Amino acid sequence: MQLNTEVRDKTKDKSRFQKISPALAIASIGILGANETLAKDELDRWDFDTAVLLYAEADDRVSAVEPVFSATRAFDNGETLNIKLAYDTLTGASPNGATPSKQKQIFTRPSGKGKSTIASGESPLDDTFKDSRVALALNWTAPINREWEYSTGLYGSKEFDYLSLGGNASIKHYFNQKNSAINFGISFSSDQVEPKGGTPIALAEMAHKSDDDFKDTHKKTREDDSNSKTIQEGMIGLTQVINRQTIMQFNAGFSYTSGYLTDPFKLLSVIGSDKSDSDYGANFQDTNSNNIYLYEARPDSKLRHSFYWQTKYSVSNGDMIDSSYRFMIDDWGINSHTLDFRYRWYFTLNKERDSYLEPHLRYYSQSAADFYQRYIDSDDYQLGDPNFSFASADERLSDMNAVTLGLKYGWRYQEGKEVNIKLEYYSQSHSGKKGIGSLSNQELYPGTKAVMLAIGYSF
Numbered sequence: 110m111q112l113n114t115e116v117r118d119k120t121k122d123k124s125r126f127q128k129i130s131p132a133l134a135i136a137s138i139g140i141l142g143a144n145e146t147l148a149k150d151e152l153d154r155w156d157f158d159t160a161v162l163l164y165a166e167a168d169d170r171v172s173a174v175e176p177v178f179s180a181t182r183a184f185d186n187g188e189t190l191n192i193k194l195a196y197d198t199l200t201g202a203s204p205n206g207a208t209p210s211k212q213k214q215i216f217t218r219p220s221g222k223g224k225s226t227i228a229s230g231e232s233p234l235d236d237t238f239k240d241s242r243v244a245l246a247l248n249w250t251a252p253i254n255r256e257w258e259y260s261t262g263l264y265g266s267k268e269f270d271y272l273s274l275g276g277n278a279s280i281k282h283y284f285n286q287k288n289s290a291i292n293f294g295i296s297f298s299s300d301q302v303e304p305k306g307g308t309p310i311a312l313a314e315m316a317h318k319s320d321d322d323f324k325d326t327h328k329k330t331r332e333d334d335s336n337s338k339t340i341q342e343g344m345i346g347l348t349q350v351i352n353r354q355t356i357m358q359f360n361a362g363f364s365y366t367s368g369y370l371t372d373p374f375k376l377l378s379v380i381g382s383d384k385s386d387s388d389y390g391a392n393f394q395d396t397n398s399n400n401i402y403l404y405e406a407r408p409d410s411k412l413r414h415s416f417y418w419q420t421k422y423s424v425s426n427g428d429m430i431d432s433s434y435r436f437m438i439d440d441w442g443i444n445s446h447t448l449d450f451r452y453r454w455y456f457t458l459n460k461e462r463d464s465y466l467e468p469h470l471r472y473y474s475q476s477a478a479d480f481y482q483r484y485i486d487s488d489d490y491q492l493g494d495p496n497f498s499f500a501s502a503d504e505r506l507s508d509m510n511a512v513t514l515g516l517k518y519g520w521r522y523q524e525g526k527e528v529n530i531k532l533e534y535y536s537q538s539h540s541g542k543k544g545i546g547s548l549s550n551q552e553l554y555p556g557t558k559a560v561m562l563a564i565g566y567s568f
Contacts, residue, residue: 390546
C-alpha cells in the first residue's frame with residue numbers, strides 16, 4: 110500500500126526536573142504567575158498532530174496498529190523544528206511466495222525452528238508474521254535570507270530484526286516575487302537486516318524438518334547472520350503559483366539502492382513440467398519425496414527514477430481540489446503509475462465553514478519485475494543447477510493494480526484545533542504466468558482487500 114505507509118513514539122527526559130532543590134522550588138513560587146505566562150507562550154509556539162491508524166486485511170491476513178505523534182515548533186526568525194515519533198505493530202499471515210497445491214504442503218519456518226502445514230488448495234501463508242517498530246524523525250528548517258532556506262533531518266527506526274538509520278538535506282530558492290520556488294534535496298540511509306536463523310543463500314533449497322540430517326542441511330542453506338543495504342536518493346522540484354486559485358508542483362528524483370535486497374522470508378515452488386508425468390503441474394520432489402522450494406534471489410542493486418506532478422486548485426466557494434500523478438521506473442523492469450484525487454468540501458456545523466468532507470480516490474498500476482516468476486519449471490530448475498540467476502514470487506513484484514476509495518471528515522471546533530476521521534477501502538489484484546497441468550486449477554493470484562481507519566487530532 111502506499112500506505113505509505115510510516116510510524117513513531119515518544120519519550121521525555123524528566124531527570125533534570127527531579128534534581129531541582131527544595132530551596133529553588135520554594136523561591137519559584139513567587140514568580141509562578143510569570144512562569145505560567147511563559148509556559149503558555151511557549152506552548153502556543155508548538156503545533157501538535159496525533160493520529161492512530163488501524164489496518165486490517167481480509168481473511169485474517171495482515172493487521173496493523175500505528176499511533177503517530179508530530180510536534181512542530183516555530184521560532185521568531187522563521188526557523189522550525191519538527192519531531193515525529195511512531196510505534197506500530199503488525200500481526201497476521203503473509204504470503205510466503207509458494208503456490209497452492211492439490212496436496213497438503215509442509216514448510217520449515219524461516220528461523221529453522223518449527224514448521225507450518227498448509228491444506229490442499231490453500232495459499233501458503235507465513236502465520237508467524239509478527240513485528241513491531243519504533244521510529245523517530247527530526248527535521249530542522251531555517252531561512253538563509255529572503256530568497257533561500259535550508260532543511261536537514263535525521264531518521265531512525267528499529268524492528269525486531271531490522272535497523273534503519275538515515276539523514277537528509279535540502280535547499281530551496283524563492284524567486285519571481287516568491288511565486289516560484291526550486292528545491293534540491295538528497296538523502297542517505299543505511300539498513301541492517303538480521304533475520305532469526307540467518308539470511309538464506311540465494312536459490313538454495315529449503316531444508317525439511319523430516320530429514321534425518323535437518324540441522325546440517327538447514328545450516329548449509331544459511332550465509333551471514335546479518336546483511337546490509339544503503340539507499341541514496343536525490344530530488345529536484347519546482348513549485349509554481351499559477352494564479353490566485355492554482356498552485357502546481359513538479360518533482361524529478363532518483364534512488365540508488367545497493368546491498369542485500371532479497372527478502373529472506375520468501376520462497377518459490379518448483380513445479381513438474383514434464384507433460385508425460387502423471388503429476389504434471391504438481392510440486393516437483395526430491396529423492397526423499399519432499400517438495401522442492403527455493404529461497405528467492407534478487408539483484409544486489411536497483412536504480413529508480415520518478416516523476417511527480419501535483420496541482421491544488423481552490424474553487425470559487427473555497428473548496429479545494431488536490432490531484433497528482435506519479436510515474437516511476439527502475440532497472441528491475443518495473444514501471445508504475447499512480448493517480449490520486451481528493452476534493453475537500455467545506456460546510457458549516459456550528460460556525461462558518463468549520464467542517465469538511467474529503468472524498469479520496471487513488472489508482473495504482475505497475476508492471477512485473479523482469480525476474481518475477483510465480484513458480485519455477487522443473488526444466489529451468491535442472492536438478493539443482495538452475496539456468497537463471499534471479500527469481501522471486503513476491504506478489505509486490507508482480508503485475509499489479511490497486512484502487513483506494515476513502516472518505517475523510519474533519520471538524521475545526523476551535524482556532525488551530527481539529528478532529529478528523531478517515532475510512533478507506535483498498536483492493537489489490539495481480540496477474541501473471543498461468544499454471545500448468547494440475548496447477549492450472551489453483552488460484553495463483555488471490556489479491557488483497559483491506560480496510561483502513563485513521564483518527565487524528567491537531568492542536
